[in-house]
Amino acid sequence: MSVIEAKGLNLTFQTNDGPVHALRDVNLTIEKGDFVSFIGPSGCGKTTFLRCIAGLEHPTGGTLSVNGMTPDEARKARAYGYVFQAAGLYPWRTIGGNIRLPLEIMGFSKEDQAERVKKTLDLVDLTGFEKKFPWQLSGGMQQRASIARALAFDADILLMDEPFGALDEIVRDKLNEELLKLWARTEKTIGFVTHSIPEAVYLSTKIVVMSPRPGRITDVIESTLPRERPLDIRDSAEFIEIAHRVREGLRAGHLDD
């Protein structure tokens, strides 16, 4: 069953320097339970596409459906959780309070809120940190809390915009591994924007390679790696081959300029 479907999607921003084609003729289908990475250089529209799915940007042409609805309807139906590059936790709320934020806005009952906070904290391995304030946590832990916040209201799509981009590689590896476990446990559909080829190959079932000016898809790679992926799978020949293909796709995109 396709969860996200884009057909001939276009998005042009009008700027003072004339129109900018952020997305041109994007066609993509994401199936339920997919882990889809969007990779490409800055300005290739990967974040813009994710924001279109979230209803934060509005395409100027083509169709885009999320769970069979328009992105705005899907947003109102709370179809997805969104994780930004910065954790963006409210400094005046505890970790528990931050995870409770969407639940309060969406009108969950007090008991339900408490239960969900406990459940999602456990899911991201932050049990016991509920009463801590964000500044008492490391950057990686803060980003985990922000993932918990996106998971708390049980949306079946998780959209992540370079969530680990600001973290060092050691923390990033650990979080990638945890994210895969989390994905296996929750069976969510994940859209994941990244700059890193190894990250994209390690995480994804489908890798979407994009290139800039105008932002477009140059290659869609179905990963042949098994769903269960230990970190050392990155040294396997299969992994290296997929990474190579991603690199080739990125290079081809640049040659078009």
Added chain:
Amino acid sequence: MTKAGPILTVVLAIMALWYVACIPMNVQETLTAAERAGAVVTPDNARARAEVGRFSLMLQNTDTLAGSWSVERARLPAPHQIVAELWDSTWTEEVYGRRGIVNSGSLSNKSLIYHGWVTLSATVVGFAIGAGLGVLLAVGIVHSKTMDMSVMPWAIVSQTIPIVALAPMIIVVLYSFGIQGLIPKAVISAYLSFFPVVVGMVKGLRSPDAMQLDLLHTYNAGQGATFWKLRLPSSVPYLFTSLKVGIAASLVGAIVGELPVQRGGLGARMLGGSYYGQTEQIWAALFFAAGMAALLVALIGWIEARTLKRMGVQA
């Protein structure tokens, strides 16, 4: 206390400068007093001395300048004279004075405590009105483009009018409606204090970045939820900074409002002192007002520290 050293140094420097400045400032009065006491002064009469410059008078009468720091009605009273006046018009007046609280059961109208209280009550009422109005206007400005474009320019213009020119008019207009006493002064206070609160609150309410607003958008949060959960908590540090500026401005407003009326208050006390050449009285009232302002700002600072601590801000 690493802070105390630099502050003390500056205070001592000001004191030293002050005592030195007393000599040229008070030279006429000092020499007149010395002459009355029988000292030989050149030139030998006050009229002739008025024709001579301060510094040449000082040079001609170097031996008779010792009285510079104890002249009555000095142009520039020495700090210790002001401290004595402060003590006399607070503790001595209330405890030993015929009209003081100990002997009459009510505050003496000659004491700074009484006048300070009059000013303080107008300041606090005015500040409450001003701060409340400022917050409401800021909320309106942030949520309505129309208000942003219509109110903000007027708020700025309002602060370009000298308050000394406006205060008597406010008092006269309100008096014609039968309103007098504390309220007109509070209105002037509010007029001065709403502005920093508006500016600070608008900045504070707009401080959440695009990402924070996008996040709430993905939750399909309305304006109300955005305001209560994000904008208002983000604005708290800005609010307290403006409140500190605002309360000091309120005190100035109350004092200015007391000048034309002369029914008590530190402003009335200062103007009264200048009518009768009581410079010590002016300076004492001035320092009393400054002390009050410092206490009010410190009080807000204390509430700020407590609030931010409760909001989990790293100490």
